[in-house]
Every structure is written in C-alpha cells, then in structure tokens.
Amino acid sequence: MLELKHIKKTYHVGDTETKALDDISLSFRQKEFVAILGVSGSGKTTCLNVIGGLDRYDSGDLVINGKHTVDFKDRDWDAYRNNSIGFIFQSYNLITHLGIVENVELGMTLSGVSRDEKHRRAVEALTKVGLEDHIHKKPNQLSGGQMQRVAIARALANDPDIILADEPTGALDTTTSVQIMDLIKEVAKDKLVIMVTHNPELAENYADRIVRFADGRVVSDTNPYEEEKQDDHFKLKKTSMNFFTALRLSFNNIRTKKGRTALTAFASSIGIIGIALILSLSNGFQIQIDKFQRESLTNFPIIISKQSASVNPEQMVAQSKKYKDYPKSKTAIPYDPQNDSMMHTNIFTEDYMEYIKKVDPQTVGSIGYTRVVGMNLLSKQDKGITRVDSKALNFSSYPTSLKAKGQTNKSYLKQNFDLLQGSYPKDKQDLILVVDKKNRISTQLLEALGLDKDAKSIDFHELVGKELKVVPNDLFYQSTPMGTFTFNQNYQQMYDNEKSLSVRIVGVFRQKKDVVMSELNAGIAYRDDLAQYVIDADKDSAILKAQQTSDRNVLTMEPLDADTKTQMISYLGGDETPYVITIYPRSFNAKDDVLKYLDAFNKGKSKEDQVIYTDMADTITSLSGGIIDGITMVLVAFAATSLIVSLIMIAIITYTSVLERTKEIGVLRALGARKKDITRVFDAETCLLGIFSGCLGIAIAYFLTFPINSIIYAATELKNVAQLQPIHAVLLIVISTVLTMLGGHIPARMASKKDAVEALRSE
Numbered sequence: 124m125l126e127l128k129h130i131k132k133t134y135h136v137g138d139t140e141t142k143a144l145d146d147i148s149l150s151f152r153q154k155e156f157v158a159i160l161g162v163s164g165s166g167k168t169t170c171l172n173v174i175g176g177l178d179r180y181d182s183g184d185l186v187i188n189g190k191h192t193v194d195f196k197d198r199d200w201d202a203y204r205n206n207s208i209g210f211i212f213q214s215y216n217l218i219t220h221l222g223i224v225e226n227v228e229l230g231m232t233l234s235g236v237s238r239d240e241k242h243r244r245a246v247e248a249l250t251k252v253g254l255e256d257h258i259h260k261k262p263n264q265l266s267g268g269q270m271q272r273v274a275i276a277r278a279l280a281n282d283p284d285i286i287l288a289d290e291p292t293g294a295l296d297t298t299t300s301v302q303i304m305d306l307i308k309e310v311a312k313d314k315l316v317i318m319v320t321h322n323p324e325l326a327e328n329y330a331d332r333i334v335r336f337a338d339g340r341v342v343s344d345t346n347p348y349e350e351e352k353q354d355d356h357f358k359l360k361k362t363s364m365n366f367f368t369a370l371r372l373s374f375n376n377i378r379t380k381k382g383r384t385a386l387t388a389f390a391s392s393i394g395i396i397g398i399a400l401i402l403s404l405s406n407g408f409q410i411q412i413d414k415f416q417r418e419s420l421t422n423f424p425i426i427i428s429k430q431s432a433s434v435n436p437e438q439m440v441a442q443s444k445k446y447k448d449y450p451k452s453k454t455a456i457p458y459d460p461q462n463d464s465m466m467h468t469n470i471f472t473e474d475y476m477e478y479i480k481k482v483d484p485q486t487v488g489s490i491g492y493t494r495v496v497g498m499n500l501l502s503k504q505d506k507g508i509t510r511v512d513s514k515a516l517n518f519s520s521y522p523t524s525l526k527a528k529g530q531t532n533k534s535y536l537k538q539n540f541d542l543l544q545g546s547y548p549k550d551k552q553d554l555i556l557v558v559d560k561k562n563r564i565s566t567q568l569l570e571a572l573g574l575d576k577d578a579k580s581i582d583f584h585e586l587v588g589k590e591l592k593v594v595p596n597d598l599f600y601q602s603t604p605m606g607t608f609t610f611n612q613n614y615q616q617m618y619d620n621e622k623s624l625s626v627r628i629v630g631v632f633r634q635k636k637d638v639v640m641s642e643l644n645a646g647i648a649y650r651d652d653l654a655q656y657v658i659d660a661d662k663d664s665a666i667l668k669a670q671q672t673s674d675r676n677v678l679t680m681e682p683l684d685a686d687t688k689t690q691m692i693s694y695l696g697g698d699e700t701p702y703v704i705t706i707y708p709r710s711f712n713a714k715d716d717v718l719k720y721l722d723a724f725n726k727g728k729s730k731e732d733q734v735i736y737t738d739m740a741d742t743i744t745s746l747s748g749g750i751i752d753g754i755t756m757v758l759v760a761f762a763a764t765s766l767i768v769s770l771i772m773i774a775i776i777t778y779t780s781v782l783e784r785t786k787e788i789g790v791l792r793a794l795g796a797r798k799k800d801i802t803r804v805f806d807a808e809t810c811l812l813g814i815f816s817g818c819l820g821i822a823i824a825y826f827l828t829f830p831i832n833s834i835i836y837a838a839t840e841l842k843n844v845a846q847l848q849p850i851h852a853v854l855l856i857v858i859s860t861v862l863t864m865l866g867g868h869i870p871a872r873m874a875s876k877k878d879a880v881e882a883l884r885s886e
Contacts, residue, residue, distance in 0.1 A: 209278030213290035248276035268299035369807035394765030395820030407844035484527035491522030492701035495693035499599035504573030517646025544583035545630030596664035661696030770866035777867035805871035813863030817856035
C-alpha cells in the first residue's frame with residue numbers, strides 16, 4: 124500500500140521496526156518493489172530526497188526542491204499533495220456519485236482553477252488516456268481498465284511534479300495491465316512516476332530505477348541517489364474548497380440516495396409542519412379577531428372628558444382573574460376606593476380646543492362635543508303651545524363629520540345609522556329622531572311632540588316634520604322686582620317671535636345591526652352648531668349675567684356651591700367649553716395616528732396640564748390581545764420538541780453518511796483537501812437536507828391548510844382561518860437549515876479528522 128504521510132519522527136529505512144509517520148513518506152509491505160519511471164529534472168530530485176534520502180536525516184526533516192519540511196503545517200502538506208503529487212490507486216478510488224469529468228476536475232477545484240479552464244483540462248486529460256467517448260458516463264458505467272484510465276487522467280489533470288502509482292495494474296487482467304503500463308510509460312516521458320508493485324517483471328520492463336525492499340529494509344537500489352545541494356525554490360499554492368463546491372459535491376451524493384433523502388427530509392420536516400400549522404392557525408385567528416375588532420370597535424370613540432379616571436389596564440386584568448389569597452382573619456380592613464384609580468381633571472383651554480379642531484381630517488371622521496347647555500323649547504300641539512322639557516326628548520348632540528380629500532366622507536349618521544324615514548340633516552335647524560332597535564320611542568317624547576302616547580304604533584310620517592321652537596333666554600325668562608327670574612308664561616308670544624329659531628325633525632334613524640356601540644340613544648338629536656348658536660345668542664342674556672354675579676340660583680334663590688354654580692352658568696349658555704369630546708377615527712388603523720397626535724400635545728407639560736383621554740377600543744383589546752399569543756407560544760413550544768428530535772436524527776444520519784463516504788474522504792484528502800474542506804462538504808450536505816426538509820415541511824403545511832380551513836368553516840363558518848405568512852415560511856426554512864447544520868456539524872468534524880490512509884483502506 125502506498126501511503127502519503129508527514130514525518131514528525133526520525134525514520135530510518137534500514138530499521139527493523141518502521142516508526143509512525145504523519146504525512147509524506149512511503150511505507151511498504153514485506154517484499155515490494157519501488158519502480159521509478161522517468162528521470163526528469165526537479166521531479167527526480169524531489170523523489171530521491173523522499174526515498175533515498177530518508178536515512179540521511181536524523182531530525183525528522185525532508186527536503187523538497189531545496190525546501191526543508193520540518194516546519195510544514197497541515198495546510199502545507201495539503202497544498203503539496205494538491206500541487207505536486209498525482210495519485211493512481213490500485214482500486215481507482217473514484218467518487219461514484221460524480222461523473223468521470225467531475226472526478227478529474229476535483230483536484231483542480233481545490234487548486235482554484237476557473238470552471239471553464241478545469242473542464243477543458245479534464246476533457247483534455249480524458250482524451251489523452253483514450254476516454255473521449257465516455258466523458259458523460261459515471262465510474263460504475265466503466266470497465267476496470269477504463270476506471271484506471273480515469274484515475275490516471277485525474278492524476279495528470281492538475282499538472283503535478285510527481286505521479287505516485289500504487290499497484291496500478293493489481294486489479295486488472297494481463298492485457299489491460301499492459302495497456303495501462305504503456306500509458307504510464309508514456310506519461311513518464313513528461314513526469315516523474317513512482318510505482319509500487321509486487322510484480323518484478325513490470326519493474327524490470329518499465330522502470331528506470333528499482334528499489335527493492337524486504338522485511339522493511341532496503342535490499343538494493345539500481346540507481347542510488349547522490350545528494351546535491353539545492354536552493355530553496357519550492358513554493359506552494361494553498362488549496363481551498365468554497366462552500367458552493369461543497370454544496371455541489373453533497374448534492375450529487377444526495378441525488379444518488381433519493382429515497383433515503385426523501386424519508387429523512389420528511390422525518391425532519393415534522394416539527395416544521397407542526398410549527399407552521401400552529402403559526403398559520405394563530406395568524407388566521409388573529410386576523411379574524413383583528414377583523415372583528417376593526418368592524419366592531421371602529422365605532423368606539425376616543426373620549427376626552429373633563430373628569431378622567433386614569434386606570435391601569437394591568438389592574439383590570441388582575442381583577443378579572445380568579446382571586447385566591449382570601450384572608451383568614453375575621454376583621455374588616457378599611458380602604459379608600461379612590462386609591463384604585465387616580466382622578467384627573469382635564470382643562471380644556473382655548474389652545475387645546477384649537478388643537479383639537481386642527482386634527483387631521485384624513486385620520487378623523489367626526490368629532491362630537493357634549494356641552495352642558497340648556498335649550499328653551501316650545502312645542503305647538505292641538506291643545507296649544509306648551510313648554511317642553513329637554514330631558515323628555517333625551518335631547519343630545521351627535522358628532523360633526525369632517526371632510527377630507529381622497530377619503531370616503533361618510534358621515535357619522537351614515538356610518539352608524541339606517542335612515543328609516545325622511546332625509547339626512549343639512550343645517551343646524553334639522554333635528555333627527557332616533558328609535559331603538561325595536562323601533563321604540565318613549566311616551567314622554569311622544570307627549571312632548573303632541574302625539575298620542577297611548578297609541579299602539581306611530582307611523583314614521585307623523586314624526587317627520589314635527590317642529591319645535593328654540594327660544595333665547597331674554598324671551599324665555601323674565602325678571603321680577605325681587606331681582607330674581609321666572610318663566611315667561613306667554614308661550615304664543617315667544618313662539619311667534621322672530622328671534623325664536625324654528626327646528627324640525629327631518630328624519631327617523633335606527634342604529635345599524637353591526638354597530639356595537641353608538642353615542643346616541645333613542646330620542647331627538649341635533650347638530651353641534653345648534654348648541655353653538657344657542658350659546659352665542661344667550662351669552663349676553665340678563666339671566667346669565669345675574670347668575671354669574673350671584674351665589675344663589677336666580678330662579679329659586681337657593682344657595683349654590685361652586686360646582687353647582689358652574690353647572691348653572693353652563694346651562695344658561697355661559698360656557699361654550701364642552702364637557703366631553705368624542706373623536707371617531709376613520710379606521711382602526713388610523714386610531715394610532717390620532718393617539719400620537721393627542722400625545723404630542725402633552726409632551727413637555729406638567730401632569731396637571733396634560734389632557735388624558737380614554738381609548739375605548741384599546742381598553743377592550745388590551746384585555747384579550749395576549750390570549751392568542753400565549754396559546755401560540757405554548758403550542759409552538761410543544762411542536763419544537765420534534766425539532767430537537769430531528770436534530771438528533773440528522774446527527775445520526777450524517778454520521779452514517781460519514782461512514783458510507785469514508786473512502787471519498789480519503790480521496791479528497793489525498794487530492795489536497797484540507798480538514799476544514801471535509802467539514803464543509805458534510806456541513807453542505809446537512810445544509811441541503813435542512814433546506815429540503817424545511818421547504819418540504821412548509822409545502823405540506825400549506826396544502827394541509829386547505830382541509831383544515833374546510834373543517835373550521837364547516838364548524839364555525841369562518842373562512843380561510845389557517846393562513847401561512849411568507850415571513851413565517853422563510854423563517855422556518857432558515858430555522859430548519861440552521862438546526863440541521865448544528866445537528867450534523869459534530870459528525871462533519873469527525874469526518875475531517877479521519878486519517879487519509881485509513882480512509883482509503885476502507886471498503
């Protein structure tokens with residue numbers, strides 16, 4: 124057996140016992156001939172230093188073209204084998220899953236020869252050995268002689284200094300042996316060829332120099348080497364194998380084992396399938412929840428009130444959980460309920476009101492202002508004109524819609540209510556009547572409008588067109604000699620006065636079925652500009668001025684505290700600042716922009732000057748938003764265990780592949796592949812397996828979503844719940860690849876440490 128090793132200990136050829144070698148030497152069986160063919164230049168000198176000069180160095184050193192090798196590292200010997208040595212093995216040692224051209228190209232690949240150049244040289248070498256008609260075949264399609272010719276072509280293709288032939292005819296018949304030896308003799312005209320053989324006839328017929336060994340000792344040398352001093356002109360070109368080359372080698376190997384590869388990939392993909400399906404369902408249910416929230420919670424406004432309670436959502440969640448820490452004592456513990464929430468008074472300054480008015484209409488559809496202002500109402504009925512209590516009408520304002528370019532300017536009423544009769548309001552004098560979901564209105568409202576409250580039903584036509592009068596304070600209230608005020612009892616005079624504003628019901632509305640929450644209850648609603656009109660008309664009224672200077676109710680003369688007096692002044696039209704502001708974003712997504720706009724006002728302000736709002740939709744979603752995420756994490760954790768199993772399985776399969784490809788490892792090492800190149804080959808194989816198993820898992824999971832969606836739709840009528848997101852698919856493929864490479868890296872490292880000689884001896 125011809126072995127290429129690096130000497131780390133002194134080796135004397137004449138010794139009875141052969142010492143351990145590590146990289147570049149020749150060891151021989153009991154009775155072998157080393158036949159040297161060719162006597163050309165530096166190649167001969169190199170060879171003689173290796174063979175004839177071994178017993179002349181006692182420092183473990185070799186000299187290669189004047190270069191002492193005592194300081195050679197592994198990568199130097201790898202480069203030497205690749206650049207300077209061409210091997211012709213007795214058993215050919217071709218890589219079966221590669222074509223013969225790829226086998227010949229392999230050494231040049233490690234040398235960094237360009238793709239076109241190495242293909243040209245490989246074809247040229249195969250043509251030189253007479254295989255030009257077989258270049259598209261694989262080794263198992265060739266005869267023994269043809270495979271040996273491929274081995275010779277591989278040895279020649281990288282243009283080495285020396286050809287080492289280990290029993291090149293040992294596995295061939297006599298006729299083929301002669302052909303191969305003639306070919307080797309032809310090669311020896313340009314190269315130094317060293318051949319190990321048991322056949323003395325071959326040595327005598329073809330060799331220029333014969334070194335005979337017996338029992339590990341040199342018996343004779345027909346042309347002893349005489350040492351000559353040489354200058355160090357030996358240079359090595361480092362070898363390397365890039366990852367793409369390793370991928371190609373591994374892909375060709377995997378391709379020869381399609382069945383096993385498919386089963387391995389499927390087994391490895393089970394974890395990916397499980398996680399992909401969980402993420403698909405989680406994503407789908409989250410989309411359904413988000414859709415429900417968008418459809419149901421879009422109508423939930425952002426509420427800004429003068430009195431705002433700041434409540435921690437985490438406390439709300441904690442309160443909703445089952446409480447377990449019940450005290451065992453029989454004593455009561457005093458506490459202040461206000462400690463559970465912090466009350467904050469919002470100050471609606473003129474700057475803030477202007478800031479609200481400047482909100483982007485692209486993000487806000489409508490704004491509502493709830494003002495504490497009383498309206499003096501009169502109704503004309505069959506029995507005459509009567510004063511109407513606004514509470515009986517459930518009198519309230521509805522939000523004002525904002526117009527924006529490029530947006531569907533759908534008003535608050537159109538978005539949330541169905542028009543049952545009449546038309547939509549157009550100006551401040553137009554009122555609307557809102558019925559509840561059962562088309563009901565209160566008997567007090569019917570009575571205030573002069574309709575029969577005892578009737579079984581009222582036709583909508585009777586409601587549309589009903590008129591009321593809004594009377595200013597100076598007509599509605601009269602002063603008395605006592606300095607107090609009383610109601611004007613001359614209703615007809617007030618009704619007919621030109622300063623009284625006629626308002627009328629123009630339409631009957633009902634909340635839409637899919638609207639969860641609406642600001643308006645059953646009753647009569649008006650536009651905010653009507654309230655503004657009343658405030659402007661009454662701001663200089665006598666009763667208002669009197670109330671502003673008095674600490675008593677100017678109607679009843681009852682004493683008033685500060686808060687009650689403020690409310691009384693607002694009721695009489697003395698304060699246009701709203702009590703509550705409701706902002707309706709155009710969409711669920713636009714709400715974030717509105718909140719950012721509101722938060723921007725509070726930046727840099729003290730806590731007292733900040734304006735706190737309540738996001739009704741967020742209050743609901745914050746309590747339920749993490750449920751799906753929590754369930755997903757638990758299920759993914761369970762499914763991830765199968766990935767760990769896959770990782771272990773890949774390690775076992777990679778180790779099996781290392782055992783199967785031991786000879787290939789030896790061939791690669793003999794051709795100059797570094798240890799890291801061997802590691803790279805098997806890392807590339809696990810990379811391909813990881814990508815394939817990941818893609819297979821994603822494909823299976825994707826196709827499984829169709830029957831899963833059918834089952835879910837049959838049970839819940841929810842469509843397309845299972846939806847695999849592309850980002851999740853890509854991420855899972857990456858995870859599959861990384862985990863598979865991690866699982867196979869230890870066997871890959873084991874492969875790189877295999878001894879080249881032992882690897883070549885394996886079957």
